[in-house]
Amino acid sequence: MSNLFDLSGRVAIVTGASSGIGVQMAKSLAEHGADVAIFARREEKLKEVAKEIEVIGVKALPVKCDVTHEDEVKAAVATVLEKFGKIDILVNNAGVASRFGVLDLEENEWDRVMNTNVKSIYLVSKYVAKHMIDQKYGKIINTSSIFGIVGSASAHLHVYEASKGAVINLTKGMAASWAQYGITVNSIGPSLFKSEMTEHTLFVDSFLKMYNAVCPSHRPGKEGELNGAVIYFASDASNYTTGQILFVDGGWSAI
Template structure:
């Protein structure tokens, strides 16, 4: 059974890998034996992550990439292909939060959120997907949110929720198109975990009450609690699972 989750010999590409959940995803895949290409804008942070990943006995490659720039995405994918020879796993993790009331939300906030949280997911999946189609194999994991399926009373997240809901539907559409190439496409929907993006929210006293109200487990996620989901979707354990959304949320979306 353990062989189902073995990623030795696989190459994973993780976007937004310089901090937060991106680091956790990359580390979880490396622990299962995958070599990892790390993409993010902050190359100095990527270098630190690269060193930590290599301590796990796998190879790592750090590439500076702004995922809102299609040319940079193409160049980064080409570099990974040149360096490792293939890409077996894509984790589309790069994202931002946005919390402005809909009636006063700026065009800039809306467009930036959609560009990073949705457009970049598609364009990265498209470029990596070309390689996977040729390989007749691939695992694409798009990182959505509990807000892919629910909003939240009192929280103005129209741009964020729209982008994450679209990511879930994009995953279903790509899963449908690429199943014939032995490519699976799935979405993970985390609730709130500690990260740079959520730092301004989870540390708020009022938010602690929100968590107690909306999350049956009464707490935010802990480091490592997304590892099982990412390894499952990246491994052959999920060979017959595609187009699915898996909430890792302490029961948040169950009520």
């Protein structure tokens, strides 16, 4: 019986891969056999992560890239194609959090969050999908959030919620358009996981108290608990699954 989750011979890009969830996703893809290109702005961090990935026994390519700038994205994707010759998997993971509501939200903060969480997916997908369409195969995975479908009563997360809701419908739109080319586009919707993005915004006593009371599992997610979803969407196990949002949320979306 073939291993549906074997990614040997595949090439993946992971954005926002200099720390936290992005690193975990990149390593998980590597552990299943994929060569991995990692995008982020912090070049030294990327180089450290690349060394850790190569220990697994695959190739790793660190690419300094601000995924909110089209010229940098275009050049970064070209670098990956020059190095590996193809791109099979794209994980759009770059993102930022923001604890502001509409009444106290500055315009530049709105733009920062929307550009990082939504515009980056548009830009990277734009240049990667062109290649995937030509090769008639591709797996695109976008990181959304439970806050793409619910609001928070204990913290004002308005721009974050708006951005993650946009990710969900962008996922569905791209999925509907590109299924004919053998490309699947799906999204993972985490609830609360610790990362550089959330450590100082959501991992605070007031929010954790509410979260643990509301979430059926009564705890945040642990390191590695998103990896199964990533590998499913990245592998041939999901060839007939597209436009879907998989919430990895300890049961939050069940209530």
